[in-house]
Amino acid sequence: MAEQDERSKIKYYPPAYQGNRLRDDMYYMKSQYLPMSIEILGYVEEECDMLEYDGSIMFDEYPDKTGIEQIAARIYDKAKYLENFFMPVYEEDEVFEASKHCTSCRGQDNWLKNLIQVVLLGEMNYRRQRYYQKKSKK
Numbered sequence: 001m002a003e004q005d006e007r008s009k010i011k012y013y014p015p016a017y018q019g020n021r022l023r024d025d026m027y028y029m030k031s032q033y034l035p036m037s038i039e040i041l042g043y044v045e046e047e048c049d050m051l052e053y054d055g056s057i058m059f060d061e062y063p064d065k066t067g068i069e070q071i072a073a074r075i076y077d078k079a080k081y082l083e084n085f086f087m088p089v090y091e092e093d094e095v096f097e098a099s100k101h102c103t104s105c106r107g108q109d110n111w112l113k114n115l116i117q118v119v120l121l122g123e124m125n126y127r128r129q130r131y132y133q134k135k136s137k138k
Helices: 002-009 021-031 035-050 065-079 111-137
Strands: none
Touching: 021 111, 035 065, 035 111, 065 111
């Protein structure tokens, strides 16, 4: 009985019970994003909306890494102001230790660019799955 009471408090129900599992699951996962990721997601979705057509790099069997980096760079140009809002704050006696932070990030020294690319790839993955699902139903 207690388990049933717990379930009634949950606002989100498993996607299997809501129709389109892929869409519902993605919406739920996006609702868990942190504020900065939500801000970036707006720019990512806007860019992906423009790429949602047959023949787009987004739907290539193996999207080109350089093309994806160019898309991420366009998003970065719109979102780079976020770098100034989300800088680490140190106490007076606290010292920055580079060894505890990702300074190279595989050739990129910019955490925001890395985050943008991760959010972009997640959104592209979702849209690719949705695209191929629709295509297979035809």
